[in-house]
Amino acid sequence: MIKRKSRLSDMNTGKSGVILSVDGGKKTVDQLDSIGVRIGAHIIKKASLAGKGPLVVQTANTEVAIGYLTARKIWVEVD
Amino acid sequence: MNILLMGNPNVGKSAIFSHLTGVSIQTSNYPGTTVEYTKGSMTYNKQKYTVIDVPGTYRLNPESQAEQVATSMLDSGDILVNVVDATNLERNLNLTLQLMKYKKPMVLVLNMWDDALRKGIEINVEKLEYLLKMPVITTNGVTGEGVELLPEKCITAKPTYSPEMTPATRWQKVGDIVGQVQNLSKRKISFTEKLQDLTIHPLFGLPLASVVLFVLFKGIVFAGEQMTQMTEALFHRYYTPLLLKFGDFLGKGSFWYEVLLGTIGKSGIHYESAMGVLTTGIFVSFGIVFPYILLFYIVFGFLEDLGYLPRVAVIMDKMLHRIGLHGYSVIPMFLACGCNVPGLMALRNLETRRERFITGVITCTVIPCMAQTSLIFKAVGERGNVYVTLVFLTLATVWAVLGVFLKHAVRGNTPTLILEIPPYRIPNFKNQVKKVWMRLKCFMKEAVPYVFLGVFLMNILHVTGVIDIIGKALSPLINGIFGLPAETVGALIIGTVRKDAALALLLPLGLTDIQMVIAVVVLTLYIPCVATVTVLFKELGVKDALKALGVMFITTVVTGGGLNLLCRIYTLKTVIFVEQALAFILIYIISSMFKQKTDEISEAL
Numbered sequence: 239m240i241k242r243k244s245r246l247s248d249m250n251t252g253k254s255g256v257i258l259s260v261d262g263g264k265k266t267v268d269q270l271d272s273i274g275v276r277i278g279a280h281i282i283k284k285a286s287l288a289g290k291g292p293l294v295v296q297t298a299n300t301e302v303a304i305g306y307l308t309a310r311k312i313w314v315e316v317d
Numbered sequence: 318m319n320i321l322l323m324g325n326p327n328v329g330k331s332a333i334f335s336h337l338t339g340v341s342i343q344t345s346n347y348p349g350t351t352v353e354y355t356k357g358s359m360t361y362n363k364q365k366y367t368v369i370d371v372p373g374t375y376r377l378n379p380e381s382q383a384e385q386v387a388t389s390m391l392d393s394g395d396i397l398v399n400v401v402d403a404t405n406l407e408r409n410l411n412l413t414l415q416l417m418k419y420k421k422p423m424v425l426v427l428n429m430w431d432d433a434l435r436k437g438i439e440i441n442v443e444k445l446e447y448l449l450k451m452p453v454i455t456t457n458g459v460t461g462e463g464v465e466l467l468p469e470k471c472i473t474a475k476p477t478y479s480p481e482m483t484p485a486t487r488w489q490k491v492g493d494i495v496g497q498v499q500n501l502s503k504r505k506i507s508f509t510e511k512l513q514d515l516t517i518h519p520l521f522g523l524p525l526a527s528v529v530l531f532v533l534f535k536g537i538v539f540a541g542e543q544m545t546q547m548t549e550a551l552f553h554r555y556y557t558p559l560l561l562k563f564g565d566f567l568g569k570g571s572f573w574y575e576v577l578l579g580t581i582g583k584s585g586i587h588y589e590s591a592m593g594v595l596t597t598g599i600f601v602s603f604g605i606v607f608p609y610i611l612l613f614y615i616v617f618g619f620l621e622d623l624g625y626l627p628r629v630a631v632i633m634d635k636m637l638h639r640i641g642l643h644g645y646s647v648i649p650m651f652l653a654c655g656c657n658v659p660g661l662m663a664l665r666n667l668e669t670r671r672e673r674f675i676t677g678v679i680t681c682t683v684i685p686c687m688a689q690t691s692l693i694f695k696a697v698g699e700r701g702n703v704y705v706t707l708v709f710l711t712l713a714t715v716w717a718v719l720g721v722f723l724k725h726a727v728r729g730n731t732p733t734l735i736l737e738i739p740p741y742r743i744p745n746f747k748n749q750v751k752k753v754w755m756r757l758k759c760f761m762k763e764a765v766p767y768v769f770l771g772v773f774l775m776n777i778l779h780v781t782g783v784i785d786i787i788g789k790a791l792s793p794l795i796n797g798i799f800g801l802p803a804e805t806v807g808a809l810i811i812g813t814v815r816k817d818a819a820l821a822l823l824l825p826l827g828l829t830d831i832q833m834v835i836a837v838v839v840l841t842l843y844i845p846c847v848a849t850v851t852v853l854f855k856e857l858g859v860k861d862a863l864k865a866l867g868v869m870f871i872t873t874v875v876t877g878g879g880l881n882l883l884c885r886i887y888t889l890k891t892v893i894f895v896e897q898a899l900a901f902i903l904i905y906i907i908s909s910m911f912k913q914k915t916d917e918i919s920e921a922l
């Protein structure tokens with residue numbers, strides 16, 4: 239299977255993947271990391287709100303809402 | 318000896334604390350319920366220990382004020398009880414390893430054990446104890462099951478240690494531990510999980526939220542009307558005879574008669590206009606406000622425990638950013654609909670000063686607390702629904718325009734949303750009753766005395782004639798700009814103490830419909846009640862709080878004056894449309910004006 243690299247914001251809802259990198263500053267990276275959205279985590283995109291609204295991902299058993307601008311900075315290797 | 322309850326947000330620390338100490342505190346299903354520490358005590362082997370419930374935190378170097386409270390408490394703790402969500406072991410253990418570097422005795426509490434079992438998550442407790450070198454117990458924070466083992470484990474716990482690590486190695490270590498102790502089995506997707514996806518659905522989420530909130534609002538209004546009619550009847554039937562006897566005892570015309578009972582005519586007691594502490598004071602608190610507060614907290618407590626609020630935060634996030642707010646602002650604003658004080662306290666979960674300022678100003682300017690809302694229904698509702706609509710539409714307009722203004726005028730940016738969304742949990746009935754009871758008790762203790770104080774003060778002002786002097790002095794503003802009679806000054810003065818008491822003062826003044834609408838709007842906007850102002854200063858600091866009060870004053874003059882002007886030119890229905898149109902124009906002007914000027918203005922603010 240060919241794996242594809244994509245921004246979290248561009249991923250289709252329902253797809254899953256592994257987080258490769260986060261472009262943001264240390265503050266954002268740390269905050270995401272502490273809530274479980276970290277490099278190497280397996281995530282499923284559960285929903286994304288219209289008009290560049292936030293999107294919701296599930297990692298392990300947690301659902302986390304992430305603003306669109308932050309989600310653009312998260313790179314995912316889509317399964 | 319201090320025992321500290323630490324852990325991620327929304328894992329049930331406060332629930333465990335209540336069972337451990339017998340001290341009831343608020344729990345609810347969203348991250349950030351507890352923003353300040355609460356102390357309680359427990360006795361074990363005749364020895365007393367202090368137990369401290371701490372705000373939840375994801376990490377030990379946090380950004381938000383609430384989380385900072387947690388980490389600053391750490392040094393004072395002798396024993397750490399790390400409460401974790403058993404359904405979420407991986408994320409939670411990350412904090413556990415960070416806590417272990419403090420070399421303190423620790424106990425791990427696997428809470429939400431019932432949820433874990435339901436979700437098919439098995440955790441090998443002995444193995445976890447062995448790997449972490451600390452006692453591990455399983456609990457249910459709702460029923461208190463398992464909590465009874467906690468005191469003994471706390472006292473016998475030995476210090477544990479884990480060195481400082483980089484986040485990546487820490488995750489690796491956590492992954493390693495979880496891999497050894499946790500076993501997941503497949504199971505069916507439950508009904509609440511399906512509902513979970515529906516409520517944040519890109520298409521259905523927003524309409525669903527609008528319908529849910531509107532229906533609940535309408536429900537509260539309808540049931541509130543029925544209940545206040547009932548309480549009024551009860552007052553006349555049982556309370557009036559009692560008061561009349563008491564009046565005979567005091568003797569008509571005596572000082573205490575005036576203060577406690579007020580003016581009583583031949584036709585019996587007019588609770589709305591008598592203006593005595595025991596007549597109007599009691600009636601406003603228990604005849605009008607109480608039923609609405611009761612209804613609101615029943616409904617709101619249910620939404621809180623279900624876990625709906627963080628979802629509203631997600632679906633409203635985009636829209637709220639447009640007006641300078643943040644998805645999480647939903648929580649302070651919702652809380653403020655009950656009472657502005659907890660609403661402002663919840664600001665601590667916001668990360669930047671700018672967010673706190675904007676949300677704080679908007680919350681206490683525009684959002685009427687339930688006590689106030691119930692009197693708005695009383696004062697304006699009787700005159701027709703269109704007036705109620707005008708009041709709330711005006712407030713909503715101010716909300717949007719003020720938001721856009723502050724968004725451009727306050728320096729800095731609002732960070733994007735990063736928020737954990739808890740699963741839906743079916744609220745526990747006993748818990749719900751307890752929560753409503755706690756809030757009602759708080760209303761009686763913190764609010765009712767101020768209503769009495771307000772009515773009492775009003776009497777003093779009247780007797781001494783001070784009110785006429787102030788009325789004359791403020792007449793250019795009150796009469797000239799708002800088009801209100803000078804007597805409304807009494808309400809404006811008392812409004813600084815308590816808004817519901819102030820609104821009650823408007824009832825006997827014989828205002829026209831439009832005047833009533835303007836008076837109600839002005840009373841909502843101009844300044845919060847004294848309890849809220851106190852908290853405002855505490856939460857925002859003196860400088861920002863003063864700015865906030867300035868913003869409120871200007872908003873009041875513009876809105877009250879504008880409304881007065883519009884109502885003189887147009888018919889009522891047209892006013893509603895014109896107001897909306899003006900709002901859009903204003904928003905447009907502000908946005909385009911500030912595009913160039915943002916920098917200069919932010920210097921000024």
Ligand SMILES: Nc1nc2c(ncn2[C@@H]2O[C@H](COP(=O)(O)OP(=O)(O)OP(=O)(O)O)[C@@H](O)[C@H]2O)c(=O)[nH]1
Pocket residue numbers: 325326327328329330331332333343344345346347348349350351352371372373374428429430431432456457458459621622742748
């Ligand atoms: N099913 C289940 N629900 C629980 C359990 N313990 C707590 N809850 C619920 O989980 C939610 C969160 O509980 P809180 O006690 O407010 O959590 P907290 O850790 O104090 O949260 P913050 O103050 O926000 O950090 C509430 O709705 C509780 O009723 C449990 O063992 N099982």
Ligand SMILES: [Mg+2]
Pocket residue numbers: 330331332343344350351371372373
């Ligand atoms: Mg708590």
